[in-house]
Amino acid sequence: MVSTGLSSLDQLIGGDGYPDRSVVLAVGAPGLGKEALSYWFTHSGLTQGDFCLYVTRHSVSEVLKNAKAFGLDFGSRVPFWIARDGGQLKSDVKDLTSLSFNIKEVLKKNENRRIRIVVDALSALLMLYAPETIYNFLSNLFDDVKKYDAVLLGTVEDGMHQPQTLVAMQELFDGVVEFRLYEEGLRVTPLLRIRKMLGVQPQPGYYSFSFNSNGMEVSAYVK
Amino acid sequence: MLSDYNIEALIGGLLVLASYLYAAFWAFNIRKGLTVKLYRNQALGIGLVAIGLAFFAAVFDQLIPSTGFGSEVANFITFALLFFATLPLFYWTDQSLQAAQQSDPLERDQFHWSKVRKILWIILCVGLITDVTLDTTSMIVCTFPTLSSASYPCPAPNFAPGLFGVLGIVFFFAIWGIPLTTSAILLPFAWRRSNDITFRRHLKWFAIAAISLGFSTVSAGYLSSMNNMISLAIPDVLYLLTGYFLFRSARAVVPLYRFKDKTNIA
Numbered sequence: 080m081v082s083t084g085l086s087s088l089d090q091l092i093g094g095d096g097y098p099d100r101s102v103v104l105a106v107g108a109p110g111l112g113k114e115a116l117s118y119w120f121t122h123s124g125l126t127q128g129d130f131c132l133y134v135t136r137h138s139v140s141e142v143l144k145n146a147k148a149f150g151l152d153f154g155s156r157v158p159f160w161i162a163r164d165g166g167q168l169k170s171d172v173k174d175l176t177s178l179s180f181n182i183k184e185v186l187k188k189n190e191n192r193r194i195r196i197v198v199d200a201l202s203a204l205l206m207l208y209a210p211e212t213i214y215n216f217l218s219n220l221f222d223d224v225k226k227y228d229a230v231l232l233g234t235v236e237d238g239m240h241q242p243q244t245l246v247a248m249q250e251l252f253d254g255v256v257e258f259r260l261y262e263e264g265l266r267v268t269p270l271l272r273i274r275k276m277l278g279v280q281p282q283p284g285y286y287s288f289s290f291n292s293n294g295m296e297v298s299a300y301v302k
Numbered sequence: 303m304l305s306d307y308n309i310e311a312l313i314g315g316l317l318v319l320a321s322y323l324y325a326a327f328w329a330f331n332i333r334k335g336l337t338v339k340l341y342r343n344q345a346l347g348i349g350l351v352a353i354g355l356a357f358f359a360a361v362f363d364q365l366i367p368s369t370g371f372g373s374e375v376a377n378f379i380t381f382a383l384l385f386f387a388t389l390p391l392f393y394w395t396d397q398s399l400q401a402a403q404q405s406d407p408l409e410r411d412q413f414h415w416s417k418v419r420k421i422l423w424i425i426l427c428v429g430l431i432t433d434v435t436l437d438t439t440s441m442i443v444c445t446f447p448t449l450s451s452a453s454y455p456c457p458a459p460n461f462a463p464g465l466f467g468v469l470g471i472v473f474f475f476a477i478w479g480i481p482l483t484t485s486a487i488l489l490p491f492a493w494r495r496s497n498d499i500t501f502r503r504h505l506k507w508f509a510i511a512a513i514s515l516g517f518s519t520v521s522a523g524y525l526s527s528m529n530n531m532i533s534l535a536i537p538d539v540l541y542l543l544t545g546y547f548l549f550r551s552a553r554a555v556v557p558l559y560r561f562k563d564k565t566n567i568a
Contacts, residue, residue: 108500108556108557109338109341109401109404109405109498109500109556110336110337110338110340110341110342110556111335111336111337111338111556112337112338114338115337136407136409137409145338148338148339163409172407172408173408202407203407203408204407206407206497207407207408236405236498237557238498238499238500238556238557239405239497239498239499239500239501240499241499259557259559260332260335260336260556260557260558260559261558261559261560261561262558262559262560263560263561265327265331266331267331267332267334267335267558268335269335269336269337290337
C-alpha cells in the first residue's frame with residue numbers, strides 16, 4: 080500500500096492508502112479541493128524517498144502556489160515536473176504523443192525505485208481530444224504503472240465533460256475518490272466518498288471534509 | 303391609507319427583491335462549500351451582483367426612499383450606492399474570466415486579461431472616488447443654497463459645464479462603461495474558449511438574466527405612463543423572471559447533487 084499522505088483518507092480507503100500498482104482517479108467539481116490529494120500524495124512520496132513524477136498543464140510556480148494555499152510547502156524536495164513552464168520537461172497538451180513518450184522515458188529511467196505519478200491534465204486532454212484517444216493514452220500509461228512499482232493518481236473535473244465520458248473514465252481506473260457538493264433543502268455540503276478501490280474494502284458512505292495545514296479532516300456525514 | 307395600486311406596487315417590489323436576495327443566498331451558500339479561492343470569489347461575485355440588482359429593484363420600486371423624497375442627501379446615498387453596485391459586476395466578470403482561463407485546455411490569457419484587469423481596476427477605483435467626491439460636493443452645495451454660485455451651480459456638477467462637469471461625465475461613464483462593456487464583450491469569448499459545461503451553463507443563465515433585466519427595464523419605461531395595475535404587474539413579472547434566471551446562474555457555479563436515497567449516507 081502507498082500512503083495518500085493524508086491519514087484520514089488512508090483510513091477511509093482501508094488502512095494504509097492506495098493499493099500497490101494501482102491507478103486512482105479523484106473526481107470533483109473545480110474548487111472543491113481534489114488537487115490537494117495530488118499535493119499530499121506527492122509530498123508524502125518525497126518524504127519517503129519515492130520518485131515522484133508530476134504531470135500538469137500548469138506552470139510549476141502555479142502548482143507550488145496552489146499547494147501553499149492548502150498549507151503545503153514542498154521546500155527543497157521537489158518532484159520531477161512535466162509542466163507548462165519551470166519543469167524538467169515541457170508539457171504540451173496539444174502534443175499527446177510527446178507527452179506519452181516523455182512519461183514513458185521518465186518511468187523507464189526510474190524503474191528501480193518506487194514511483195508515484197500525478198496526472199493533473201486529464202480534463203484538458205479530454206477537452207482537446209476524442210475521449211477514445213484519451214482512453215487509449217491512459218491504457219498505455221496504466222500498463223507501465225502495472226509493469227513498474229508505481230501508483231498513479233489522476234484528477235478530472237466533474238461537470239466539465241459529458242456524463243458518459245466521466246463514467247467511462249471511472250471504469251478505467253482501479254479506484255475512484257469522489258468530491259461533490261450536495262444540497263439538502265437550503266443546505267449545501269461538500270462531501271467525499273470512496274466510490275471504489277480495487278482489492279480493498281473502503282469505508283462506505285459519504286464524509287464531510289475540510290483541509291488545514293495538517294492535511295484533511297473527515298467525519299462521517301449524518302443527514 | 304394605501305390604494306390598491308400602491309399595495310400591488312409594494313407586493314410586486316417585495317417579491318422582486320426577495321427573488322434577487324434568494325439568488326444571492328444560493329451563491330453565498332455554494333461559496334461556503336468551496337475550497338479554492340478563485341471559485342469562492344466567483345460565487346461571491348455572482349452573489350454580490352444579485353445583491354446589487356436587489357438594490358436596483360428596491361430603488362426602482364420605491365422600496366428605498368430615493369429621489370422621490372427630494373432630499374439631496376437621499377439622492378447622494380442612492381447614487382453613491384448605485385455606483386458601488388457596478389463594482390460587483392466587474393468583480394464577477396474579472397473572476398469569471400480568470401476561471402475561464404483555468405477551464406480553457408490551453409489556458410489562453412484572452413485579451414491579456416491578467417494585465418488589463420489591473421489597469422481597469424485602477425480606472426474604476428479612481429472613477430468611483432472622483433465621482434463620489436463630486437457628488438459629495440454637490441450634496442453640500444445644494445443642501446446649503448448659500449454656497450451655490452454661478453461658477454458652482456446646483457444641481458450636480460456631474461452634468462454641469464467646466465472641468466468638474468467633464469470629469470464627472472468621464473468618470474460616470476467609466477464606472478458604468480467598464481463593467482458593462484467588459485462583461486458584454488469578453489464573457490462571450492470566454493464562453494467560446496472554455497469547454498467547461500458547468501461554466502458555460504453559469505454564463506448562459508447570467509446572459510439570459512441580463513437580457514431579461516434589459517427587457518424588463520425597457521417595458522417598465524414604456525408602461526410607466528399608463529398608471530394602472532397591468533402596467534405595474536408586467537414589469538414586476540419580468541423582473542421576477544430575471545431573479546429566477548439569476549438564481550439559476552448562481553446555482554450553476556458548480557454542479558449540485560441531491561441524495562437519491564438514504565442508503566447512501568454513512
